[in-house]
């Protein structure tokens with residue numbers, strides 16, 4: 001009986017301490033670049049201008065679809081804070097089964113969802129721990145990642161896939177926005193944005 005109890009303990013400790021799976025520089029897993037993720041919710045149109053021109057509101061889809069704020073280095077290499085060169089690009093995120101100890105929780109490996117970049121997570125307070133990747137810190141945030149995606153959960157869409165508050169470590173790659181799950185904004189939706197209409 002004691003042996004069985006001890007085994008159960010070892011198994012559960014292993015699951016809880018999954019830790020980070022990505023290794024190397026840049027951090028990679030399964031041959032792909034890794035990123036950290038978090039989630040947020042707001043009502044602003046964001047740094048790609050995905051809302052009406054005459055106010056700071058969001059288009060509905062920029063609140064309830066799979067959209068993300070990318071760290072500054074990913075949003076725009078040159079440091080632009082508006083209409084970054086990667087506005088409207090889509091990133092396919094796949095969970096590794098890892099997370100940062102003390103900053104999230106376990107999500108099983110292999111869950112894939114595609115998010116459109118519609119906002120910037122700036123390299124400034126209060127975003128420094130996740131979104132600061134620059135020359136002074138070796139282009140890595142406080143947890144070692146070169147890339148970060150802060151996922152909009154305005155309508156509970158991140159909660160609905162079980163990622164809310166878990167901040168799963170993911171691998172990521174750029175993909176075409178069209179042809180994914182219905183919560184991924186299409187290229188057509190991006191062309192409603194100020195930056196999309198202005199060729200950025």
Ligand SMILES: *[C@@H]1O[C@H](CO)[C@@H](O)[C@H](O)[C@H]1NC(C)=O
Pocket residue numbers: 038039040041121126127128130131150
């Ligand atoms: C960035 O800061 C905003 C507040 O300005 C906050 O809502 C958001 O959660 C932060 N995201 C990260 C990844 O630090």
